[in-house]
Amino acid sequence: QVQLVESxxxxxxxxxxxxxxxxxxxxxxxxxxxxxxxxAPGKEREAVAAICPRYGATFYADSVRGRFTISQENAKNxxxxxxxxxxxxxxxxxxxxxxxxxxxxxxxxxxxxSYWGQGTQVTVSS
Numbered sequence: 706q707v708q709l710v711e712s713x714x715x716x717x718x719x720x721x722x723x724x725x726x727x728x729x730x731x732x733x734x735x736x737x738x739x740x741x742x743x744x745a746p747g748k749e750r751e752a753v754a755a756i757c758p759r760y761g762a763t764f765y766a767d768s769v770r771g772r773f774t775i776s777q778e779n780a781k782n783x784x785x786x787x788x789x790x791x792x793x794x795x796x797x798x799x800x801x802x803x804x805x806x807x808x809x810x811x812x813x814x815x816x817x818x819s820y821w822g823q824g825t826q827v828t829v830s831s
Contacts, residue, residue, distance in 0.1 A: 707731045707820045709801045714825030721791050721829070727784040727801030727822060735759040737804040741775065741786045742815055743797035743827075752813035753799070754786060764812045769795075791829045798824040 709732070713725040725741065740755030754775040755764045763775055774787040784801055801822040802815070810817035 707803065709803060709820055709822035711799065711801045711822045711825040714799060714827045716828040716830065717791055719792055719829055719831050722787070722789045723791065723827060725786040725788065725799055725801075725825060725827075727786075729782045729784065729801075729803065732782065732803055732820065734804070734806055735779070737806055737808070738812055738818075739777065739784050739801070739803040740764075740812065740818070741784075741799055742802055742818075743795075743799045744824075745797040748797075750800070750815050752815070755812040756784070766813070788827070791827075793829050793831045796827060796829050798826050800824045 708730045710728045736759040738755045738757055741753040742750050743753050744750040752766055753769055756775045758777045772790045776785045802818040803820040805819035808817050808819055
């Protein structure tokens with residue numbers, strides 16, 4: 706059974722940094738995408754970043770490119786999201802997600818991911 710558990714969220718001032726972690730258990734599909742989505746109150750869930758663990762290919766939303774970095778540590782089966790230069794508009798619940806081998810489609814489409822964590826809250830104050 707696949708389980709994704711996020712941690713590392715919190716409250717920071719604009720310009721600050723946070724690193725989110727996602728511990729994956731029961732998940733061994735290294736050639737499938739893993740990623741981060743976020744959802745702010747009253748808004749739709751949106752893609753933030755994704756990575757193919759086996760090949761290292763990364764994808765970023767335009768709004769975070771250059772500020773956020775997605776990475777993974779295979780030995781710990783953990784996914785990370787380093788967030789720098791945070792802005793108030795980055796405030797949201799952040800979700801870790803992963804694909805099943807049968808999933809396919811654009812990396813930014815949330816329906817193409819089968820597994821989801823519970824989320825971790827990030828709040829950025831101005």
